[in-house]
Amino acid sequence: MPLNKKTTMRIHITGNAGSGKTTLARELGEILDSNVFGLNKIVWKENWEVTPIKERAYLEKELTSKPEWIIEGVSSAVRKSAEYIVFLDLPRSTCLKRGVLRSLKYMFSSRPELPKNCPEIKILHRLIKLIWQFNKIAKPSIINDIKESNSITITNNNGLYNFVESVRHNKELLDTDSDVKNMKWLQGNLNYLGNEFNQSKQ
Numbered sequence: 001m002p003l004n005k006k007t008t009m010r011i012h013i014t015g016n017a018g019s020g021k022t023t024l025a026r027e028l029g030e031i032l033d034s035n036v037f038g039l040n041k042i043v044w045k046e047n048w049e050v051t052p053i054k055e056r057a058y059l060e061k062e063l064t065s066k067p068e069w070i071i072e073g074v075s076s077a078v079r080k081s082a083e084y085i086v087f088l089d090l091p092r093s094t095c096l097k098r099g100v101l102r103s104l105k106y107m108f109s110s111r112p113e114l115p116k117n118c119p120e121i122k123i124l125h126r127l128i129k130l131i132w133q134f135n136k137i138a139k140p141s142i143i144n145d146i147k148e149s150n151s152i153t154i155t156n157n158n159g160l161y162n163f164v165e166s167v168r169h170n171k172e173l174l175d176t177d178s179d180v181k182n183m184k185w186l187q188g189n190l191n192y193l194g195n196e197f198n199q200s201k202q
Helices: 021-032 052-063 075-081 092-105 124-136 139-144 156-177 183-201
Strands: 011-017 034-040 069-072 083-089 151-154
Touching: 011 021, 011 075, 011 124, 021 034, 021 083, 021 156, 052 069, 052 075, 069 092, 092 124, 092 139, 092 156, 151 156
Parallel strands: 011 069, 011 083, 034 069, 083 151
Antiparallel strands: none
C-alpha cells in the first residue's frame, strides 16, 4: 500500500560526488513511494554549462515548494527546506573510486540524471578536484546546517545498507498497521534510526 499525502515527507540526501546519493534516493523513493528529484539538471545545462545563480535559486525554490519529495544533491536551500536530511559522509577514497568508475562508464555519454551532451570526459578532471576538496569546501556548511535539522550521518557502506533495510522494515510496519499511518510516525521512526546510527559512530 503506497504512502498517502499524510505520510509523505521532504527528504534531502546530500554528500560528496560518488557517495551514492542518486542510488539511495532511488531506493528510498521506491520504498516510500515518493517522488525523487536530482539537482544535477538544475545545477547544469547542456554541455556542462553552469546554471546562473538566480536561475538556479528560482528552480530550487520551485522544486522545494512541492508538498513532498526526495531530493538528492548539494544545496543549502534544499537543506533548509527539508524535514529530514541524510548526509552520506563516506571517505574521499571511496567517493573517488566510485566517481572515476562511474565516469568511465559514461565517458562519452550523459548519465541519466544529467542534461544532454554532458559526457564525463569533459568534466573528469573537475570531478576529481571536487571530490578531493569536498571536506574543505562543502562539508562544513552541511555539518552546520544538519545541527539544526532532523538528520542522519552515514559514514560507511554497512551503515548505508543497514539504514535502507531499517527504513524498508519500518515502511512495512506502516503498511500493515492502519493505526500508525501518519507522517509524524514515519518521521519519528526516521529520527530514531538517525539517532541510533549517529550514536553508534561515537
